[in-house]
Amino acid sequence: MERRHFLATGSGATALALAASAGLSPAQAQTAAAWNKLAFESKTLAEAAKAMGATTAPVESKDLILQAPEIAENGSVVRVGAQSNIAGTTQLALVVEKNPNALAALFDIPAGTDANVSTNVKMGQSSNVYALAKAGDKFFYSVKEVKVTLGGCGG
Template sequence: MERREFLASSSSATALALAAASGLAPAHAENAPGWNKVAFESKSLADVAKALGATSAPLESKELVLQAPEIAENGNVVRVGAQSNLANTAQIALVVEKNPSALAALFDIPAGTDASVSTNLKMGQSSNVYALAKVGDKFFYAVKEVKVTLGGCGG
């Protein structure tokens, strides 16, 4: 992949992830290449995994590392990251269990790159946060509880 192609695909994926994380998808997002409406409307980790193509339940993995604070003082800006040490990771999703739309961000990982992502998420209340990695036709997750002291999704 040429540098320009990588940057173009990265910036559009990042824009969609940021829009989803903020809860505000652009009006044209549903028509954007790669937009998965069903996944972004899902209400649970299992539903997100299914919408992304899982045929079985995701498995917990120590090779997927989730970085999130134990306590988020402001739910409007919660820094969350994930790094997959699983070979051939194709996607990483960030899922907030108690948000109105559980899927907060979805990143496509180009072949040959480090599977490491981070972004700011909004959280309306304390919740489990999941990193979900797609490797081939299998899905793996890591989870961490994040306590929110000031809500960010209308709270």
């Protein structure tokens, strides 16, 4: 229990220390944390895009490739990835439509690197999963339905 308490109470200080080691001032770190908080509290694709800076609705793109299984046998660990072939991609996000907080992951893409990410996400139920890419001031998405089964019996 002591370890959990330390992690829970120390997380803010740890984040601030990591931000400082990255060269951010405390004010910049708090601004970044507030921005991320808003994005991760989003309930829809549109809200997530708006929190990332979108002024117009995202547009579907074949140049944004979403890698996700058609069937996930364990909703606790679903491997999802996105690859953007859109020039100037600066952010990639993974959004799970029916999760309580839709935004599952957000990645900043440094200039000169491939816009290709993957991670495990948790899915409470079958849902549409979106890859969302920011390139310049435009946003693009790709979508795929992922069916979550319970014990391999369907869901």
